[in-house]
Amino acid sequence: MELDGLEKTFTVRRRSGVLRREKREVRAVDGISFTVDRGEMVGYIGPNGAGKSTTIKMLTGILTPSGGRLRVAGIDPARERTRLARRIGVVFGQRTTLWWDLPLRDSYRLTHRMYRIPDDRYRENLARCVDLLDLGDLLDVPVRQLSLGQRMRGDIAAALLHDPEVLYLDEPTIGLDVVSKSRVRAFLRELNAERGTTVLLTTHDLTDIEQLCSRVMVIDHGRLMYDGDLAGLHETGDGERMLVVDLARELPPIENVPGARFVRADGPRQYLAFPASASAAPLVAAVAEAYPLVDLSVREPDIESVIAKMYGGTREGRRESLK
Numbered sequence: 001m002e003l004d005g006l007e008k009t010f011t012v013r014r015r016s017g018v019l020r021r022e023k024r025e026v027r028a029v030d031g032i033s034f035t036v037d038r039g040e041m042v043g044y045i046g047p048n049g050a051g052k053s054t055t056i057k058m059l060t061g062i063l064t065p066s067g068g069r070l071r072v073a074g075i076d077p078a079r080e081r082t083r084l085a086r087r088i089g090v091v092f093g094q095r096t097t098l099w100w101d102l103p104l105r106d107s108y109r110l111t112h113r114m115y116r117i118p119d120d121r122y123r124e125n126l127a128r129c130v131d132l133l134d135l136g137d138l139l140d141v142p143v144r145q146l147s148l149g150q151r152m153r154g155d156i157a158a159a160l161l162h163d164p165e166v167l168y169l170d171e172p173t174i175g176l177d178v179v180s181k182s183r184v185r186a187f188l189r190e191l192n193a194e195r196g197t198t199v200l201l202t203t204h205d206l207t208d209i210e211q212l213c214s215r216v217m218v219i220d221h222g223r224l225m226y227d228g229d230l231a232g233l234h235e236t237g238d239g240e241r242m243l244v245v246d247l248a249r250e251l252p253p254i255e256n257v258p259g260a261r262f263v264r265a266d267g268p269r270q271y272l273a274f275p276a277s278a279s280a281a282p283l284v285a286a287v288a289e290a291y292p293l294v295d296l297s298v299r300e301p302d303i304e305s306v307i308a309k310m311y312g313g314t315r316e317g318r319r320e321s322l323k
């Protein structure tokens with residue numbers, strides 16, 4: 001997957017007075033370049049409206065880029081959308097590609113025909129998906145009667161029956177309970193390890209990224225803000241760690257320890273933030289000397305707060321120009 005200076009601009013008209021109409025240009029994707037190698041599993045994350053779905057729509061050929069260059073499996077998606085469709089699979093967590101009134105089995109049969117999948121390949125892939133995604137009891141149930149988690153597993157299987165080399169997953173675990181999420185994640189890990197399927201994963205659940213992706217790309221306002229591993233993301237966001245101290249009794253906030261920032265108290269427990277790059281030892285010593293310390297722990301920054309910090313730094317750069 002190769003993107004070089006990829007752009008997508010939408011022109012939106014908005015009524016701004018009785019007779020006036022304002023023409024506004026939204027740069028949903030504003031010059032994005034990256035390469036994803038075969039077999040990589042990459043997280044593609046960012047806040048609402050960052051441009052993630054627009055990127056995926058261009059990667060599938062649904063939308064034509066306004067600028068830049070794009071290749072997926074050597075194919076230009078907008079020019080050869082049908083040829084590309086045989087090589088990629090897409091799962092949109094918010095929508096289903098299955099036939100609502102048909103049992104899962106019939107949806108799969110239709111996919112079999114549409115993609116002209118060789119019979120033995122189809123049988124083999126279906127059996128594998130049914131086994132690993134635990135779809136055995138669901139094949140004869142109409143899609144509309146499936147729970148969200150069951151439907152999602154059904155959708156993932158449908159996207160894989162034609163052996164795609166590249167899989168785009170847009171919020172594949174949205175709305176799923178903990179058990180369904182872990183089942184979907186385990187399946188994706190196995191798919192990637194066994195088949196070498198390249199996966200681009202968009203999600204708001206950062207546990208998906210933590211458990212599945214060694215590389216993560218952060219997009220905001222249509223621009224790539226970060227491309228690297230998860231550990232590096234912590235550093236970039238200048239995250240904070242949290243020292244959680246349990247005191248012998250409820251006491252006023254600890255505000256006199258240099259290098260620590262009082263965050264909140266919960267009875268005798270107090271939360272002190274300090275820079276992720278700093279050592280906790282001097283803080284612990286200072287607290288222990290001045291307060292009746294019973295217990296303590298250090299919590300690592302969660303990715304959410306790290307990313308929130310990154311976004312905080314880019315708010316002014318909103319690139320929506322009036323025309």
Ligand SMILES: Nc1ncnc2c1ncn2[C@@H]1O[C@H](COP(=O)(O)OP(=O)(O)OP(=O)(O)O)[C@@H](O)[C@H]1O
Binds near residue numbers: 010012026048049054
């Ligand atoms: N068809 C369209 N016409 C006009 N503007 C659009 C269109 N599609 C997307 N946009 C705008 O482009 C920007 C990026 O939208 P996009 O859907 O790609 O974001 P996203 O990162 O997928 O967000 P979310 O996490 O909410 O799904 C937004 O400002 C959105 O309003």
